[in-house]
Amino acid sequence: MISMTATPLPAELEAVIFDWAGTLVDFGSFAPTRVFVDAFAQFGMEVSLEQARGPMGVGKWDHIRALCDEPAIANQYEARFGRLPTDDDVTAIYERFLPMQLEKVAQYSAAIPGAAELLRALRRQGLKIGSCSGYPSSVMRRVVERAAAEGLEPDCIVASDDVPRARPAPAMALKNVVELGISDVAGCVKVDDTAPGIEEGRRAGMWTVGLLLSGNAAGLALDEYLKLDEAGRQQARERARRELSPAGPHYLIDTVADLPAALADVQARLAAGKRP
Structure with a gap:
């Protein structure tokens, strides 16, 4: 060679x-961080703005997956629903997030x-x-x-x-x-x-x-x-x-x-x- x-x-x-x-x-x-906080709140989970900012830059489904993988958030989900969040659960949060994002994004x-x-x-x-x-x-x-x-x-x-x-x-x-x-x-x-x-x-x-x-x-x-x-x-x-x-x-x-x-x-x- x-x-x-x-x-x-x-x-x-x-x-x-x-x-x-x-x-x-x-x-x-x-725009994205505040809506992430609101979307998770609809599932009974408390996510701070600082936590919501953590995975910023990736696609929004992947962002929610990353947040659900954080122990503090995953533990909240498990306490409320009796299981750790699956990909289907992430999709459910994403589907709640998306219309909220559509409503708010232009405002911000x-x-x-x-x-x-x-x-x-x-x-x-x-x-x-x-x-x-x-x-x-x-x-x-x-x-x-x-x-x-x-x-x-x-x-x-x-x-x-x-x-x-x-x-x-x-x-x-x-x-x-x-x-x-x-x-x-x-x-x-x-x-x-x-x-x-x-x-x-x-x-x-x-x-x-x-x-x-x-x-x-x-x-x-x-x-x-x-x-x-x-x-x-x-x-x-x-x-x-x-x-x-x-x-x-x-x-x-x-x-x-x-x-x-x-x-x-x-x-x-x-x-x-x-x-x-």
């Missing part, structure tokens, strides 16, 4: 692929400050704009409808049930690559506020940017964020950094408003022949 060293393939920045809740809309990612899905301006700037640069979400397509339709009214209209939208396996697998990010006609995954940047979303981008061979303050990791409502002094923001950054760093993001920034500097660095690294 002859071993050869491959020459690095050249690539140019072509696209940015965004998550939705906590990234483009819903500062603090409250205001555009994150700077997001619409960023997308316009990316288009002026000739970049394509993709997106994907842990929401199923029925929920995404509600999110997209409100987002469009606020100037957020990506070129591609992929929901968790549009692929056989959602995050942290790379399928949603790679479906964007196919739909957008991208020539090289190294020319794509995945932007997300959760560890599974960052992992998705890395598994897809993309540059990845984690968001420290606008999403699930910090868990701050917009008004809470705006009231923080710099010391308070630094504490929130460190809390989010501990959650996101194990996924290995290439960059960590506060919100999408800070993305241009990271993209400029990616462009410079690509021009120097580097790849993710």
Whole structure:
């Protein structure tokens, strides 16, 4: 067998692929977490916002499965129903969750400050704009409808049930690559506020940017964020950094408003022949 060293393939920045809740809309990612709490309450279980945030980023059925696997929640279920929650029980909770999510999601899905301006700037640069979400397509339709009214209209939208396996697998990010006609995954940047979303981008061979303050990791409502002094923001950054760093993001920034500097660095690294 002859071993050869491959020459690095050249690539140019072509696209940015965004998550939705906590990234483009819903500062603090409250729409899914609050509804998880309410859905479990209908089955007589008490789930805190902090617990509900734990598996954020994966598909919603998988999220409920992960919550049901937590001993504190599984024990509540067993005390009430006499058994640990099965996949059928998870589906029952999901089926209760989904209509509640459909009812509430638009209410919480205001555009994150700077997001619409960023997308316009990316288009002026000739970049394509993709997106994907842990929401199923029925929920995404509600999110997209409100987002469009606020100037957020990506070129591609992929929901968790549009692929056989959602995050942290790379399928949603790679479906964007196919739909957008991208020539090289190294020319794509995945932007997300959760560890599974960052992992998705890395598994897809993309540059990845984690968001420290606008999403699930910090868990701050917009008004809470705006009231923080710099010391308070630094504490929130460190809390989010501990959650996101194990996924290995290439960059960590506060919100999408800070993305241009990271993209400029990616462009410079690509021009120097580097790849993710």
